[in-house]
Amino acid sequence: SETPASLIMIFGATGDLAKRKLYPSLYHLFRKGKLAEHFAVIGVARRPWSNEVLREHVKDSVLTSIKDAENIEEFISHFYYQPHDVSDTDSYIELKKLANELDSKYSLQGNRIFYLAMAPEFFGTIAEHLKTDGLTDTNGFHRLVIEKPFGHDLESAIQLNNRIRKVFSENDIYRIDHYLGKEMVQNIEVIRFANAIFEPLWNSRFISNIQITSSEMLGVEERGGYYETSGALRDMVQNHMLQMVALLAMEPPIRLTPKEIRSEKVKVLGALRSIKVEEVKQYFVRGQYGPSTENGEHVPGYREEVNVNPESNTDTYVAGKLMIDNFRWAGVPFYIRTGKRMTEKSTKIIIQFKDVPMNLYYSSDKKLAPNLLVIHIQPEEGITLHLNAKESGGQMMETTPVKLNFSNNDIAGLNTPEAYEKLLFDCLRGDATNFTHWDEVALSWNFVDKISTYWENEKAEFPNYAAGTMGPKDADELLKQDGFFWWPIA
Numbered sequence: 001s002e003t004p005a006s007l008i009m010i011f012g013a014t015g016d017l018a019k020r021k022l023y024p025s026l027y028h029l030f031r032k033g034k035l036a037e038h039f040a041v042i043g044v045a046r047r048p049w050s051n052e053v054l055r056e057h058v059k060d061s062v063l064t065s066i067k068d069a070e071n072i073e074e075f076i077s078h079f080y081y082q083p084h085d086v087s088d089t090d091s092y093i094e095l096k097k098l099a100n101e102l103d104s105k106y107s108l109q110g111n112r113i114f115y116l117a118m119a120p121e122f123f124g125t126i127a128e129h130l131k132t133d134g135l136t137d138t139n140g141f142h143r144l145v146i147e148k149p150f151g152h153d154l155e156s157a158i159q160l161n162n163r164i165r166k167v168f169s170e171n172d173i174y175r176i177d178h179y180l181g182k183e184m185v186q187n188i189e190v191i192r193f194a195n196a197i198f199e200p201l202w203n204s205r206f207i208s209n210i211q212i213t214s215s216e217m218l219g220v221e222e223r224g225g226y227y228e229t230s231g232a233l234r235d236m237v238q239n240h241m242l243q244m245v246a247l248l249a250m251e252p253p254i255r256l257t258p259k260e261i262r263s264e265k266v267k268v269l270g271a272l273r274s275i276k277v278e279e280v281k282q283y284f285v286r287g288q289y290g291p292s293t294e295n296g297e298h299v300p301g302y303r304e305e306v307n308v309n310p311e312s313n314t315d316t317y318v319a320g321k322l323m324i325d326n327f328r329w330a331g332v333p334f335y336i337r338t339g340k341r342m343t344e345k346s347t348k349i350i351i352q353f354k355d356v357p358m359n360l361y362y363s364s365d366k367k368l369a370p371n372l373l374v375i376h377i378q379p380e381e382g383i384t385l386h387l388n389a390k391e392s393g394g395q396m397m398e399t400t401p402v403k404l405n406f407s408n409n410d411i412a413g414l415n416t417p418e419a420y421e422k423l424l425f426d427c428l429r430g431d432a433t434n435f436t437h438w439d440e441v442a443l444s445w446n447f448v449d450k451i452s453t454y455w456e457n458e459k460a461e462f463p464n465y466a467a468g469t470m471g472p473k474d475a476d477e478l479l480k481q482d483g484f485f486w487w488p489i490a
């Protein structure tokens with residue numbers, strides 16, 4: 001197998017993330033032979049479950065996504081359940097006993113992964129107990145995998161980081177940003193650095209602007225409680241959107257090691273023009289969805305959702321203009337937008353190149369379309385290059401836009417692994433490239449905090465976009481003032 005023996009402890013084993021993502025991903029790795037034959041999983045959570053209950057639960061979760069789950073019985077036999085109270089020392093001592101037993105039973109060499117798939121308020125407490133109650137007293141590796149949100153702002157993130165760094169070194173902390181596990185997000189780097197035709201143009205001389213859209217159709221569903229404290233800015237921009245910006249803007253790393261790649265990303269985040277509180281309005285637009293009617297049915301507005309304040313000031317949509325003040329990107333706006341209850345579920349990046357110096361084909365009233373490189377992150381995966389060509393069969397030298405398409409989804413029989421499968425595999429192998437380094441977290445919060453401070457102190461005129469639309473009008477103005485518009489690309 002391709003991974004070392006290890007004991008994986010999942011805190012929050014009865015929760016949604018474990019069920020939807022972690023169990024199916026582990027099963028995929030198991031079936032592909034990528035998981036060591038020496039592995040065991042301890043599901044840790046509050047409920048008084050037994051091994052059998054957890055195993056049935058894991059089986060159900062796997063069977064929901066995979067119909068022909070071969071060897072599922074063997075897979076689930078590696079799962080154990082430990083009822084747990086996160087702030088009680090005795091609980092950790094019980095857990096340690098079980099961990100040590102499994103360690104010898106499966107010859108796990110003391111390698112341990114602690115996966116915190118649960119409410120963030122317990123991250124610090126759990127990390128501390130793992131050390132003081134001896135769960136990290138083995139000879140193997142000890143890695144902490146931690147879900148977002150990593151803090152609520154820079155200050156709380158620093159506090160959390162200080163707590164977990166007392167137990168785990170930076171190299172052993174795997175902060176999940178699941179966008180970094182997506183096939184096409186990983187492909188950004190390859191498209192840029194493995195092709196001779198893009199990188200020479202990848203700068204302010206040839207690129208006019210970059211647009212990143214991540215839209216969702218769903219509302220906040222049952223996550224109103226969390227979302228009220230977060231909003232789209234903290235939920236999506238601080239992490240996923242800024243990570244995509246960093247990958248698009250970074251310099252070529254000198255080699256493909258986690259250290260080199262992450263340090264290039266850190267430089268980008270450090271070069272983001274910091275926005276003064278009084279300038280927020282110039283650079284950022286917020287939105288919140290209101291009710292609408294779809295096929296005769298009422299779609300609730302955000303303020304009508306469960307666990308949401310009926311006068312909520314929370315943003316469910318953000319559009320922004322980011323400037324990267326370095327030599328490569330001076331003057332090139334990076335526009336980002338993301339929101340709930342928009343027209344479609346889609347993530348795309350559009351790189352708009354500058355116009356040719358002079359249009360020789362300006363006959364009739366046609367303007368030459370600019371070249372665009374579109375990176376489709378999801379649901380389609382691929383790239384499209386928009387070019388101009390001669391209008392076929394025409395008598396005159398007329399141009400027409402053509403598209404070169406590469407679709408990743410078309411690769412025969414390839415079932416691209418889900419983000420979580422790749423990230424778990426990386427963590428088991430000890431490759432932290434596609435996880436967020438502390439320096440990235442800190443710089444992202446630093447950038448975002450200015451915006452949230454301003455927004456929290458100014459009442460918004462919400463709701464300002466109807467559910468099922470592309471967001472508030474002001475988001476169009478953001479580009480219009482620079483002479484651009486959001487490319488409507490299906």
Ligand code: BG6
Nearest residue numbers: 148178214216235236240347378
């Ligand atoms: C999560 C956010 O990090 O990303 C969610 O908390 C959001 O609110 C989700 O829906 C989007 O991820 P994906 O992979 O569906 O684009």
